[in-house]
Amino acid sequence: MNEIPPQAVPAEPGPMTHPGYTVAPPPSKKKRILRGVALAVAGVAALVGGRLAMGALLGSDTPDDAGRYRLTPPASFQGLVLQDSGPRVDAIRQGQGAGQPGVERVAVVYADQSGAAQLVVSGAYGSFTDKDPGAELDGALRAMGMKEGQVKEYEAGQPDGGAMRCGPLATAAGTLSMCMWADHSTLVSVTVPVENKAPAMDELAEQSRALRTAMEVRS
Secondary structure, eight states: OEEEEOOOOOOOOOOETTEEEEEOOOOOHHHHHHHHHHHHHHHHHHHHHHHHHOOOOOOOOOOOOTOOOEEOOOOTTTTEEEEEEHHHHHHHHHHHOOOOOOOEEEEEEEETTTTOEEEEEEESOOOOOOOOHHHHHHHHHHHHOGGGOOOOOOOOOOTTTTTTEEEEETTTTTTEEEEEEEEEEEEEEEOOOOTTTTOOOHHHHHHHHHHHHHHHEEE
16 A cells, blocks of 8 residues: 655745735734824824925914924823833834924834733924914815814813814724824824724823923923
C-alpha cells in the first residue's frame, strides 16, 4: 500500500504577490486609528492657518482679548493622567504639520491608570483676531466632513468670550466624538479615541468645558 507523503505546512499569509508587483496587506487597526487622529488634527491645523490669515486681512482691528491666554495642560484631569509622548501624541504632531509664526502648539493625551487613552487633545495658542470664533468652528467642522445638522453649539464656559462646537467625525478607523473650542487666544480639539465607547455628546462637551477651564491660563 502506498504511503501518503507528508504534507507541507502552509506558510503564514503575507502580502499578495503577482508577477511584477506586490500588493501590501491592508493597514492594521492601530495604524488606521493613528491616521484618524492625524486626519482630525489636520483639520484643526487648517483652521489655525485660516484664523491667522483672517487676522492679517483685518489688519489693526484686533480684539482686546487677543493673545490674553495660553494653554498649560494639567498633569492630571478628572482622574486621568497626562501623556506627552508616545505613538498617539506623535500622530497628533504629525497632523499639526509645520509650525506657524506666533503660534505655540499643544499635543497631549489623557489616559486612565492602565495607560489607555481616554481623551486626545490638540491645541494652539497665540493671538487670533477673527471676529467670530464660533463661525470659524462651524465652517471648519463642516469642511472636515460633519453635516450641518451634526454640529451642535455648546456653552464654552470660562474664560469668557469663547465658543464651543461638538459632533461626530467620520474617519477610516471609525467615528470620532469631537469637541472644539476657540477664542481670541486658543483653538483646541478634544476627541475620544475611536476604539473607546462613544460618550453622549453632552457629556463630552461638559468634560471639554472643564478641561478648558483647567488648561487655559492668563499669559
